[in-house]
Amino acid sequence: MYIVKKEFVNQEKNYLLKLNRTAHKLEIYQKADNSVLNEHYSIRPDFDSSGYMMYEKLKSVDCIFGGEKSPTPMGIFKVEKKSAEEYISGYYPKRGKVKFFGYLVIFEDYFIHSDLYDAEVTRETMQDHDTISKDDTFTSGCIRITQSELKWLVENIEPGTTVIM
Numbered sequence: 001m002y003i004v005k006k007e008f009v010n011q012e013k014n015y016l017l018k019l020n021r022t023a024h025k026l027e028i029y030q031k032a033d034n035s036v037l038n039e040h041y042s043i044r045p046d047f048d049s050s051g052y053m054m055y056e057k058l059k060s061v062d063c064i065f066g067g068e069k070s071p072t073p074m075g076i077f078k079v080e081k082k083s084a085e086e087y088i089s090g091y092y093p094k095r096g097k098v099k100f101f102g103y104l105v106i107f108e109d110y111f112i113h114s115d116l117y118d119a120e121v122t123r124e125t126m127q128d129h130d131t132i133s134k135d136d137t138f139t140s141g142c143i144r145i146t147q148s149e150l151k152w153l154v155e156n157i158e159p160g161t162t163v164i165m
Helices: 034-040 147-156
Strands: 002-005 015-020 025-032 052-062 076-078 081-089 098-107 110-113 162-164
Touching: 002 015, 015 052, 034 052, 076 098, 081 147, 098 147, 110 147
Parallel strands: 015 162
Antiparallel strands: 002 052, 015 025, 025 052, 076 162, 081 098, 098 110
């Protein structure tokens, strides 16, 4: 459970994302009714929780993120933009240009995105190709998850959603 003061979070957002660096998971929290506070914590009965948002963990997904040479930034960010479109990147150190399908921009050139494919792979042919990143243990700073989990994020997470990294 996460408890967030309303003045620090955009209340109308239904989700909160958190990078758990120790477990290598992207944790997805969903807005909960404030009544769950007393289920998890011994809070005095007259406590006014209306100034807070409660988030309960919905799920955790496996991820990799930046390594020592190119770390993932730490801090509290907002999703700036999202897209289901393909994106061609030149940041993959083992090759020239690579492609991923769909993303959330969380800070400048730092994304949450799917596995990487050769630049000539299309959405229609991606099932016929192995990812070129399947053996990676870290990224160039982005958070990388599976294509199916990214599809869920793109469909459900809105710009302005808080991301704790």
